[in-house]
Amino acid sequence: MTQQNANSHASSSAQRRLGDPIVLTLSIGFILLFVGLSLYDIEMVANAIGNGFAWTARTLGAYFQLLLLITFFVAMGVAFAPAASAKIGNLDKPELSTFKWLSIIMCTLLAGGGVFFAAGEPVYHFVVTPPAFPTEAGTPEAIAGALAQSFMHWGFLAWAVLGSLTAVVLAHAHYDKGQPLQPRTLLYPVLGERIMSGWFGGVVDALCVIAVVAGTVGPIGFLATQVSFGLHDLFGMAEGFATQLIVLVALAAVYVTSAMTGIQRGIQILSRFNVFLALVIAAVIFVFGPTLFLTNAFTQGFGTYLTSFFTMATMTAETAPAWWMKWWTVFFFAWFIGYGPLMAIFVARISRGRTIRQMILAVAVMAPIATTVWFTLLGGSGIHYQLTGAIDLTEALNNFQFDVATLTVAQALPGGTVMALAILLLTTIFVATTGDSMSYAIAVVGSGHDEPNALVRAFWGIAMALMAGILLYMGSGQISVLQQFIVLTAIPVSLVLLPSLWTGPQAAYAMARAQGLSARRVLDHDHA
Template sequence: MSSTKTNTNIATSTDATTNTDTTEDSLPAGQHRLGDPVVLTLSIGFIVLFVGLSLYDINGVADAIGAGFAWTAKALGAYFQLLLLLTFLVAIGLTCTPMASARIGNTFTPELSTFKWVSIIMCTLLAGGGVFFAAGEPIYHFVTTPPSFDTEAGTVDAIAPALAQSFMHWGFLAWAVLGSLTSIVLAHAHYDKGQPLQPRTLLYPLFGERIMSGMFGGVVDALCVIAVVAGTVGPIGFLATQVSFGLHELLGVVNNYTTQLIILICLGAIYVTSAVTGIDKGIQLLSRLNVFLALGIAAVIFLFGPTLFLVNAFTQGFGEYLTNFFTMSTMTAQSAPDWWMQWWTVFFFAWFIGYGPLMAIFVARISRGRTIRQMILTVAVLAPIATTIWFTLLGGSGIFYQFTGVIDLSEALSNFQFDVATLTVAQALPGGTFMALAILVLTTIFVATTGDSMSYAIAVVGAGHDRPSSLIRAFWGITMALMAAILLYMGSGQISALQQFIVLTAIPVSLVLLPSLWTGPQAAIAMARNQGLVSRDLRPIAVPPASSAPSSQPGSAPSQEQ
């Protein structure tokens, strides 16, 4: 097979960068604008059932979820940890092979500029939770030594381990499970085989056509949607409480349910508008705005904060993270207190697993024209490093102020009051009240970018293609905001119960992700062969530059941004 012949499988496709609105009339045959009725019925059914049972017996629901949460964390925590660890190792190994040069979507021309693409990734995957925990988690591990270390809490020696533990929770493993191997499987299935952008597609290599139609596939998709709804409603609800508390402390605004409801309405309006206008408009504009604001805040903290302390803390903390990477990644309940594993490592990892399939859909959708290597390294390496820097700037500053006695968050963090931690650290930063308000705005936009991307992704799952109607995007965005409002009315405890429910949803969702450990490399091999990058025996084939490739590929549909 000659390289000249096989290169017809890659399109430079100038129309791949043209984004046009689509209507229901242009949807694929057999697709309805409201999406798969099984997915819609089961997903909405879960929301109605959860809210209804909470209204009937709020304590009973919380107790039942708590018991299931504790059992799952203890019995399956090690399995969740190994799934994330193996996903990262296999993905990184894949980048070292010729197959990683294959391009997603059969085009040499990326749909989004590099800055837009990276901005969307950074602001979507771990945005809401990462900002919410960035200040408080490092301080918590500073005042309460993590099980992987034996340093004395609150001392100089405890600084690096505290940051390292935070890096482990929000670093390479967390990002890799959200958009590496699974995104490769979905990209190959969708762009090369014409299969739908749905979680069920991840199981096609195992079950074949049986999974693609009928109740089974619908149930798989619905379980993944439910996991994302549970994972997204939590940050939306907690943001309302955090911003309400912050406005009360900074400006004297009354901190009550009415204020929280107004915040929810404003937040919902922002991310619903963003989701409806699409990736090329609202989503990427909101993400870019967020990146610029985050860079501005980071520059102020670095230049006018405890600069030398932050540099040393990051260097030592990241070194500690790499040195103890496998020790922390494989720490189980047998060598750590059950409660610690349950509320920290297992909780976070289960949260990321729950987001996995829909995040993979989103990453595959926005990465058209990128190579597999670019996608994996950006998602699983570059983004985690940026996250560790952000945690160092905000959480590291908090450690500095805690260590020097400027603030004391020991009691608040022992009660998991992370909203108090974020505001307290923000007020101690250069700029005081102004910086605190800026961080509240940043947190709000970060949560909005999660809300818009997940509204879009859920709509994609229901529709089965990447052009879901604006109506269904708005429907899911409004639904999640409404659910958060109802649960907040019952009390923040029900938001916490919903967050714990994430760990339960991670059980079935993990089984959807598991096959990608071997189907991901297989999909990469198939893409590389189709694009003439490797021979049948996987030997690299010399490939002419992109400029010499033909301008289009027969049968390759033009991109539709909406």
Template sequence: MSQTSPSRPSNETTAETGLARFGDPLVLVLTIGFVIAFIGLSLWDMDRVADGIGTGFAWTARVLGSYFQAFLLLTFFIGIGVALSPAARATVGDLERPEMSTFKWLSIIMCTLLAGGGVFFAAGEPVYHFLVTPPAFDTEAGTAEAVAGALAQSFMHWGFLAWAVLGSLTAVVLAYAHYIKGQPLRPRTLLYPVFGERIMRGWFGGVVDSFCVIAVVAGTVGPIGFLATQLSFGLSELFGVPATFATQLGILAFLGVIYITSAVTGVHRGIQWLSRFNVLLAIAIGAVIFIFGPTLFLANAYVQGMGTYVSSFFTMATMTAETAPGWWMQWWTVFFFAWFIGYAPLMAVFVARISRGRTIRQMILAVAVMAPIATTIWFTLLGGSGIHYQLNGVFDLAEPLNNFQFDVATLTVAQALPGGTWMAAAILLLTLIFVATTGDSMSYSIAMVGSGHDAPHPLIRAFWGGVMAVMAAMLLYMGSGQISVLQQFIVITAIPVSLILLPSLWTGPKTAYAMARAQKLLPED
């Protein structure tokens, strides 16, 4: 196999000049136009914007929830089928050995995909399901019998199905089109096996890319904004720093500097270093929690929770508004599944970009199996500890969680952990870096979409990182409620994005076999 690929520039600073740096002008106009329109309409009539998006959000959850659930189920099982097939021996990027070490590669994957919200919900969501029994179970809320179901429901939202849609079949399609056919790493390339060259040129391809970029901007600005409120609240509770807009603005500026610097320095420097540091910090915090916290309870809870997750997998995955309260499906399962769908095209772009030299089997199993298992462990350490302390009367999170105040839940659980204030400060730092790793990877991915190649100019990466930081700051100025509205909007964008992803259910396996044949690992038809 060759050591180089003609589709990859020789270094990460290779760039075009002038406005051509930003690639397709339609993508730039539509995406920036969305940002300006959302902020402008919010300033003009915030309530009308919130009501309109809320109505669309509720309709999408009610009418298309089952479609989203079926799509995630099919993606996971077809993806696992591809990973177990003979074609899975094919190598992404046609390299003899990977571009980066396994630990660095897995660190980037974990930090990029989990940070979009997992760290924000890890402490509070299991406790919420412990206090409000999910509709798939009939255990009495707040009792020892409710522990397994609470963790299992959290695993369903952040487990195999969520991760598989973010970078399994879609990453295979992109890898084949990019590294074998020489097509750019753009969302429109997912439709290349269906439409051929027509989708790569003209306005339709630009609209496809724009929908996917808008979905990621909406999904990334939310965690960035929520982090500012969470850290502001934490600094106020721990160190007496006033929880004002000025504090939030300072946090946003600091965060922006971190993730923009990381994105500018590139995959092999800033993004890799930040992700590796974050994973090591998470491992250290997790070890302290497990060793000095409620060790036996956490071990038993994980085994029981994973067992319940597997045994009740299809019950939870196929629960609909007909068999569960409509509000519950809207704000939990359907919300999360639609959120992951909205993220999926650009996440797949990034996974394909960093996986050169990995086999298809390694890429799918890392994203759809190994990363979800690591996520369930993290949810058990934080959320399971929260359940333990709630069960034993150390604190009561019923009121804040019923009001969806997950920043309060995270800090409360963190302060109850071994180390108290210092552990809380460490978890806040970890959350900051987790969100930064989403900011840098998504800035890089959006820049790839805009520029049309996998080494976009540093100015493009900085530009998109700055756009998201400024948007978060302006929405926080209006109130954190407007960031929640933006989060709901990603559920609406999941409608067109899901149609872009849909062909991967059959083109994914086909392109995997085509890649294997191109590398002479399988005989020609």
């Protein structure tokens, strides 16, 4: 018996070092298969994924939207329940200071995509009126609806699905019950012990890792094209694969180093620096830019977001053009669903010592409001310059050239070239903070514990950069194909998130009971 235990312990510690073999095999297998098939026949891969993307958006779009909507409102219910005073990880004092903690949340969740779309998306909705609004495109009346639609895509619903209920379930399972920080743990309340040790659990984890790899390689690749375009436009440097490769190597060096040094060092240092830089840029835009216009635009845009919230959130391909739903609301919501389990792991990991209420409100309320302010500063300025004729992004945005939009708006802002360089730097570090947090989270999933091997973290960071490099070599269109693949991965991942709608509140009350908080109120609620 002793020998058997020793063998079992040796096998378990090897797995902790290298990762779950099923997760590794399926995840790496996906990367090799996608790249191999793309090299063999790009058209075949693009057509197959394009057809799957169109079918998923048309058939399951409403389901994705409802999942995000219900998640947000159940999370708000938990946040204001008595049990929300329970502390995560049974720590009296938080591991990270409030500023460091909020910085990491802001930088690692929607930052990568948010920076890409913050300048272009509001302007796009200004020149192509969203279906929820009857206003004429390009007129002052279209401003509020354009911002409101952007807020819908990057606001409360998007953030809530990333780290509210699921983070509560994982925090309870990991810190109170000793279960691993893995997506399969979200299914334990439904499927029991067999999900934890069988092959099926490995498949669940691998699907969630594949979703995040697809979701992260996209921003990494797009960043290389954006910086390459920016350096060409600003300084006349050669634009092409060679420059993109240099950007990619520099970016990977930053985020792999950050991931290897861990949450307490690299990840939080990078996040803090980026938040300071974002605050400086935001202050310059607000003070020296179209201040009154931006103030009015935010007030009207946020008001329209709240009053038209359900209209936008529940619009389907039956009531809006199918192409619009596919490329906007459904695409974004599916992207966030794909990120959901691994982001929840990361949020649970960095929130030790925080209350459930603090964690949910930071992720599902404070971060979305900060995002809407950022979208107003960049996108609202873009709308102002488009309206006054200082720039014209109609053609670029109709071709979905968001790298052109970001740089054009940046150069029109106060400071011109200096501002454009600052925004390129900000974008780069935002993508780096997404890269380091996801390299870390994937390594956590593979090993099942909080401190995965530094070399495993490095491996995943390098693997994603290599994949981005190979796809860029084939042409940036193949990065877009991988982005569409995210919508397909959202189908199985959504089923992993679904149980948290009822296990999230249960986990919150179990934590509160264990900590003896408001015992009578909590127990009364539990028996009700």
